Amino acid sequence: MKNRTITFKTPISIQETATIAGPKEGAGPLKDYYHNILENDVLGQKSFESAEIKIHTYTIKHMLNRAKLKENDIDCVFCGDLLDEIIGCNYTMREFDIAFMGLYNACATFGEALILGATMLDAGHMEKVICSTASHFSSAERKFRYPLELGSQRTPLSQWTVTGAGSTLLSKQDVSKIKITMATVGRVVDYGVSDANDMGAAMAPAAMDTLIAHFRDTGRKPDYYDLIATGDLGHSGSRLLQKLIKEKNIELNDNYTDCGILVYNRESQDVQQGGSGTGCCSLVFNSYIYTQLKRGKYKKILLVPTGALVSKISSLQGETIPAIAHAVAIEVL
Amino acid sequence: MKLEGNEKKEYLAFVRKESPKTEHAKTMTRAFFLGGIICCIGQGISDLLRYLAPTLEEKIIMSFTLLIIITITGILTGFGIYDKIGDWGGAGSIIPITGFANSIVSPAIERKTEGVVLGLCNNMFTIAGPVIVIGLTVSVLVGLIYWFIGVI
Structure with a gap:
């Protein structure tokens, strides 16, 4: 069978990360590790989709601040989400003056983003890229299942869609040991x-x-x-x-x-x-x-x-x- | 890569064996009691109406009872309480008319972001729609059978 593993010629540094967690995640076992925790998951927006876009936008902005970089320093953002036509990312990237590649592999999108970002850096086409994904419980629930207020029971095998976003800044330079x-x-x-x-x-x-x-x-x-x-x-x-x-x-x-x-x-x-x-x-x-x-x-x-x-x-x-x-x-x- | 035939059957049997099952004893007991409680509340409302207005016809009392229960459900759904009741009691909250009201109000709340006509009105019956269509179709069929029996 064909080799499916890429070995990067120069290992790619993970320079910085940023996360925003929803209220339920913020009350969970990893609460001390998140960079930001939301008090409510609507953020004053009219729809849950808009709230998801806000969360994703703030995560990328927060990352740029943490890394002390400007939009101009980033070559490309690789990101994806669960909404139809990945609108979450499309509208998130409307806020930025950065090249954008939208991805969809459902919940594996973050892996896809890291692989493509690292490959671009390894090939020498880019210097710094951001790999990022977001999801929102309420927007996913309505897309894949039932309305939120419907009095239905969750089956014992179901899972809870995470509200939150995480971004990773990859760099070609040797800026981090990771x-x-x-x-x-x-x-x-x-x-x-x-x-x-x-x-x-x-x-x-x-x-x-x-x-x-x-x-x-x-x-x-x-x-x-x-x-x-x-x-x-x-x-x-x-x-x-x-x-x-x-x-x-x-x-x-x-x-x-x-x-x-x-x-x-x-x-x-x-x-x-x-x-x-x-x-x-x-x-x-x-x-x-x-x-x-x-x-x-x-x-x-x-x-x-x-x-x-x-x-x-x-x-x-x-x-x-x-x-x-x-x-x-x-x-x- | 796709599994077919026996391998697929074996995997699905493996998943069934390994997966946690619904606790039927618990969910059925809860559904029984919640359904019963909702019906008792309905009975209570109609008894109260009979007591307050003894001159009202039985038909009107029935209609008013339904209206009151549906309104209460709509308000509870709007405040995000009914889905918690439903999560606890399952089918007990779905079978009575309160479940039907909840299934119309909940998509309406959610879809209002897409506009009143194409969002709210268009999607109100996404869950209740099949119930109405099948209910009507079956009642026509049963009506026809009833009519044939009458002819014979």
């Missing part, structure tokens, strides 16, 4: 799951496929990494992945976790299987994981954002749910 060294591009995997409330089961095979390809291409073993974090498989999806991949003689043990598990307190926050959404992985990586990399708790991590490429139309037409996962290896060099 670097992206490798990336494995995922392929679309469909194991025939058709329950749109069970994203974990749809995405677990995609995560497995990418992990197997990554370990095969690089010759690394899971214990090479201090942390392997999937994007948003949730509690039940993570368990599925661990069992599935064990059958292929790969063991994911104590160094394995999932951003959807980390972001909420399952017992007290009533989130069923955990967090999901394009913002989930980028919020957790850019706050908690990046801080731990800086503090030296982790030296080598593998981030595997996972995305269920579901659409309401194809679900109604009887199609199953395809999924994708990308892996990005980040190491302290």
Whole structure:
């Protein structure tokens, strides 16, 4: 099978990160790591879509401030979200005088953004790029499920879309010890799951496929990494992945976790299987994981954002749910 | 990459085996009690109407009871209370007419950002619509059967 792993000639520095978390996320276990926490998730806007755009805009602005850079210093922004025609990003980027590439890989978009951004830098076309994703519980809920005020019960397998945004600033210069060294591009995997409330089961095979390809291409073993974090498989999806991949003689043990598990307190926050959404992985990586990399708790991590490429139309037409996962290896060099 | 046939069936069976199940004993008990409570409130309202206005016809009392319950549901939905009741009691909040009212008010609230006509009015019946269409169709069919039985 063809090699799907990119090894960057010069490892790409992660210069700075910025995050904004919604109120529910801000009350969760990672509350000390977020750069900003919102008091309410409407932000005085008329619609939840506008609120999501505001959150994303402020995150990118906050990042520029933290890095003490101007819009002129950034070559391109790679970003995506869950809304139709990725309008969240389109309107966010209307506020900036920066080149823009809009991406969609559902909740795996953050991985796609990091890979494309790092590749552009590695190829020498650009100097600094921003990779960013956002999602909003209320705008996603209405796009993929039911109106917010409908008195329906959430199924035990459902997940809670994260309200928040996370941005990463990648730089070609050697400005940080934390670097992206490798990336494995995922392929679309469909194991025939058709329950749109069970994203974990749809995405677990995609995560497995990418992990197997990554370990095969690089010759690394899971214990090479201090942390392997999937994007948003949730509690039940993570368990599925661990069992599935064990059958292929790969063991994911104590160094394995999932951003959807980390972001909420399952017992007290009533989130069923955990967090999901394009913002989930980028919020957790850019706050908690990046801080731990800086503090030296982790030296080598593998981030595997996972995305269920579901659409309401194809679900109604009887199609199953395809999924994708990308892996990005980040190491302290 | 797509799984077909037996491999797909095996995976889906594996997922079913591994996934947490709905706690039917809990959800059904809650639905039973919540549905019962809503019906008791309805009965209470109609009894109160009969007591306050003993001269009113039974038909009008029934209609007023429905109107009052629907209005209360609409207000509770608007304040974001009914969805919490529904999250607790499941089908118990969906089956009575309050569920129907909630299913019309909730998309209306959400879609008002897209304008009154094309947003709010257009989407009010996205959830309740199928219930109305199927209800009407079935009542016509049953009516026809009833008529044929009468002819025979």
